[in-house]
Amino acid sequence: MSESNSVNLLHIGVCTSDLSRSVKFYTEALGFTHEREVGEIGAPFDQLIELPGTTLKAHHVSLGGLRLELIGFDQVVGSDERCPMNRLGFTHITLTVDDIDAVCERITQYGGQVLSHTRIDSPYGPIVFCTDPDGLRVELMQPPTQS
Structure with missing residues (x-):
């Protein structure tokens, strides 16, 4: 019996403070292609993202083999200050x-x-x-x- 261990990149999620502004930035400033609007997502995905009762909206944009899922919430946390390059995580x-x-x-x-x-x-x-x-x-x- 053959066992498949295939792993493929689907997208990278990016939380935005203004979803329409980010879609415009990535498509018009950087040349990404707008693939689709995902629309409003709630349950059961609120459990998946560990934010009970939360809904989100998303758009997929792509460039070459890279697809970003731009995500918009009613409320976001954090700062728009860029992180130092030596901070753990996505840089x-x-x-x-x-x-x-x-x-x-x-x-x-x-x-x-x-x-x-x-x-x-x-x-x-x-x-x-x-x-x-x-x-x-x-x-x-x-x-x-x-x-």
Whole structure:
């Protein structure tokens, strides 16, 4: 008898303070594709997320093989301050871009922040950290052009 141990990534969940703003940021500033609105979710998922009686709304957006589930609650906890890179847990997503300056402009236009002091020129091309409107780090990398 064959035993399957297949594990595949479905999505990464991101709690947002303003769901529609985050959908707009990821689709219009970063080029994600809006896949679907999940709608309002309550029981039995309130047990799964350990928030009894809570409902949430969600949208799925994707880019390449990455799918984010952007989640909106009536009340969120925490701060929109970006976490230090050496804090345990999820630290950032990295995206390659054709024009780092143009993407940085869109990030600012759609409520994110460009951390200009982090910009470096590396053997992999220019790299800079930015944040989404809720402080989640987004690393942009512009690979060198091949000639």
